[in-house]
């Protein structure tokens with residue numbers, strides 16, 4: 001089903017390097033999740049001990065098991081409870097003593113969680129592993145907005161000249177030429193969109209850079225920027241985790257195939273400035289949930305990509321943004337259990 005496509009997406013929850021010895025609490029679509037690492041890899045459980053509901057994330061990882069902070073029940077990485085200290089040793093551990101296990105993967109320098117039984121295929125970001133390319137991880141950026149608002153801002157071409165004036169565009173080159181948006185290989189992709197930039201290749205001379213945008217899934221998008229006559233390419237992958245109804249966390253991978261010896265920090269600092277320029281705008285947008293009814297706002301031809309995004313979310317059944325749908329589905333499930 002289309003709707004399940006969204007539900008089964010992967011959500012980035014933290015930088016891989018942040019997950020070492022201690023378990024960590026994260027939120028995904030309103031769900032409290034604990035992630036931890038052991039010799040077998042990374043794991044995600046519902047952050048709740050089945051004994052008395054304590055947060056497992058307050059506990060420890062010991063001998064590869066996650067140990068509840070309250071009465072020290074121990075769960076192995078499959079979620080099976082393997083030790084209950086209060087239980088006399090001649091009594092078996094109840095079969096029901098299991099943690100709820102979610103899918104968890106380490107990829108592209110991030111930890112990703114999937115709450116559904118049948119996960120969608122993982123996104124591919126070939127630049128990350130490509131020879132002669134270097135990736136800088138930016139964020140996490142905390143945003144008081146829904147994930148689709150953040151993705152849409154990233155896909156919006158005609159704001160570059162205003163919100164990022166002097167950095168990614170210039171106000172006297174604000175016109176956006178017509179471009180195509182096509183759906184191929186399970187994602188949207190645009191034709192090249194030329195944007196006049198004050199310093200597109202770092203040589204302090206104004207010129208046009210070509211942007212090609214792609215929407216990989218409802219909460220992951222990317223663009224690649226090139227300049228004519230040059231092999232240099234700069235790609236940004238944006239992946240957003242909607243933590244709950246009010247908050248999201250955004251991660252960005254910046255990949256370049258030039259200046260490989262340059263300081264990564266300079267790219268990170270530049271991107272931080274750009275992101276915070278967008279933040280006030282995105283957090284100010286009303287309604288909080290992206291309006292998918294195209295009659296609700298006004299659209300120009302230059303908005304073709306964000307129109308495609310809204311239409312697609314609508315087709316996927318994301319009427320009111322990701323979280324609202326999850327609530328809706330929960331309620332449906334509840335109803336079917338009650339009947």
Ligand code: FES
Nearest residue numbers: 049051052068071
């Ligand atoms: Fe976790 Fe009791 S609440 S062991």
Ligand code: CO
Nearest residue numbers: 153163164278
């Ligand atoms: Co912007």
